[in-house]
Amino acid sequence: MSQQAVARLMQVPEVDVLAATAGNGRCPSEWTLIDTAEARTVFPRGLVEPEFRKALSLLPHQFAQVRDAGLFQTTAGGFLSAWAAQDLIDELLLGAEPIYVAMHDWCSLSEASDRLQRTFPEIIEDIRSGRLARAGKYLQRSGFASVLVNLGHVGEEGEAISMDAFAHSQGLRPSDLMTFARRNGLSYQQVRGPRGGAQLRMSAANREASHDRFISFRTLGVVAHLGWSDLHVRLDADRIQPAGGSARIYSRAERAICSPKSTRADFA
Secondary structure (H helix, E strand, O other): OEHHHHHHHHOOOHHHHHHHOOOOOOOOOOOOEOOHHHHHHHOOOOEOHHHHHHHOOOOHHHHHHHHHOOOOOEOOOOOEOHHHHHHHHHHHHOOOEEEOOOOOOEEEHHHHHHHHOOOHHHHHHHHHHOOOOOEEEEOOOOHHHHEEEEOOOOOOHHHOEEHHHHHHHOOOOHHHHHHHHHHHOOOOEEEEOOOOOEEEEEOHHHHHHHHHHEEEHHHHHHHHOOOHHHHHHHHHHOOOOOOOOOOOEEEOOOOOOOOOOOOHHHOO
């Protein structure tokens, strides 16, 4: 985590972060990386609501909705835990596409909430469950404002998205997903693209059917709340191999793989 990010999250001056950690100060603050475990130890305190909302880029009504949904944690002193909130954001952004300029169909959580007529916590749950198939990390923002979703499927027949978009949302290469779909009978449609060429698309029903049978390596990491290295170790220990000749797609029929509607606690 950068010195700048720690200072912003904990609402302290950057010089305090530099003085309290092993940062060398020779690089710009956004480049100076600090061990997250060390930062959590050095700055364990919670924040009062105004500080917390500023640190996590939340408007008052957004804060109230997420708090009432029970998604925030408090410290021993009864203050709000910014680290726990950052963990939630990191979960939403695991495997997200980096976005430098939010254009076209990319929307903030607030915009998605307005367009879909869903509450802020419901949008968060839609990302965690995979109902919102594409998440992006907005590199120009922090906190919850750094989380983007792509709503290009809204208004499309069957809420269809391109197979390429679905592949990227699952941390897969489009060519790998295409080969896997053909080998394993996953449903998709071939339609005329906007420029006249053929385009492969997957409807919401197609995506749901895929999720019922298979789970990608990226999604397993989200569900299990494990980093890629730890997940590799876990899969090797349980002798779980990719399915259908793929490299990063697994069958939910495996005993140790979580069920289609599970949470990360089920892959424990």
